[in-house]
Amino acid sequence: MAKFEEVKNGVIFPVGEKNEAYAQYFIGQSYLNNLIADPEVNVGVGNVTFEPGCRNNWHIHHDGFQLLLVTGGEGWYQEEGKAAQFLTAGDVVVTHDGVKHWHGAAKDSWFEHLAITAGTPEWLEPVSDELYNQL
Template identity: 30%
Template sequence: MKNLPILFILLASLSINAQSSEYQVSSYLSDGVKAPNTHHIGEAWLNFLVEANADFDKNITQATFSANSTLDWHKHATAQVIIVVDGEGYYQERGKNPVVIKKGDVITCFKETEHWHTSSADSAVSYIAIYGKEPTVWTEKLTQEYYHSVAEELKGK
């Protein structure tokens, strides 16, 4: 019975210590950082949720594009998974027809597949991209003319 207060103090201090441990916590609700207009036209924000390291070989990034933005053609050395968390956009692989992507959609793009994805003409889009640690290979500029032709083609779909 005499040891009960000591046990209580010991457990309380362990609990406090556990609560104050440092965890790496991030949020996909954050806007992230405004991306420089290097491989896109319009406004884009990147939220680097998880960066690849020795223990986990994938990057997880949330990208948010304002309406009527473009993203250049590119490919990755590994597969890429895109999870649309808000809004509406476009996705296209080289040699295939473009499609509308919207909140709830999940797309897998296989390694070395040239593609692009971004917002629709009338809606911002936010998606989480999961991809390998190798750098993105940018292959061709996506022109405004081509983007607008896709927007016209997909209007109402």
């Protein structure tokens, strides 16, 4: 049994549907609940839930940023060229414009964060199993 099973039911905000729209940019299953997707506001807010072992590809936010507010479980965040950061509920991550990074669940834990995002994402290569399995 994975740690933090309660995350799959939503910690603060409800878990969304299977994240089919972005599935090609993830290894494993994620779920997305768009909390703010107003075309008149140029910031999106989504509750993203990751099954154990799920992570997104390396990516960059151009002309914007991404803020991650961890609400449950255990996961990882890594910027290119830096050591991965272990994340738990209450952690906050600021990703500045143009920074290549990835984030996702720990191997044995559900993980959930709010993603506050502006700008245009550029999706890149998957996080290798070799890199991920070293965490």
